[in-house]
Amino acid sequence: MKKERAEKEKRRKKYQERKKLEERQGLELEHYEALLEIIGEEQTFVQSRMRLASSLLFVTGARIGEVLALKKNQVENLFSKQRPFFAFDRTKRGAKEQKAFLSHEGKEIITQRIADYKIVMKYSKPNNDFLFAAKQSETDHLSGQHFTSEMNSYLKILGERFNRKFTSHSFRKRYITHLWKSFGDIRLFS
Helix, strand or coil, rough: CHHHHHHHHHHHHHHCCCCCCCCCCCCCCCHHHCCCCCCCCCCCCCHHHHHHHHHHHHHHCHHHHHHHHHHHHHHHHHHHHHCCEEEEEEECCCCCEEEEEHHHHHHHHHHCCCCHHHHHHHHHHEEEECCECCCCCCCEECCHHHHHHHHHHHHHHHHHHHCCCCCCCHHHHHHHHHHHHHHHCCCCCC
């Protein structure tokens, strides 16, 4: 019995002294603007796709998989008709379509990405309905693993610049924190 208690105490002490992860930070507007600077302004397909995806993640708080699964016709309203919303599927709530309404700031951010949208559309394959299509694919969207890896490499540079820890989930954390501070009840948005 004493041996078991001693082992249990040893495990508890080890757990308390473990190395803890740094707290991840939400992305604010200044971080978002610096991220675009890090991605660069070159008009290549890959960089345009990253800037466009970053913008959609920043203004909607959507999950990466939800943004990557967007179809061209779902976001067309944002760029062609300048409407303040688009519909997309929430992965954690089933296949029910949700509308993402953009704030005034969100509309401005999306408007600034029209050139990137046009480049992404120009290089997309005609038979591929996905906005963020894999470069060589006729039917698939960009993989979440590939996108997250690429995005996290940019966010690592951003974190070094601001001496903070950012991950691809920082977009969502910022958005939800902002909603919580504005409305006070997070259950409305989860």
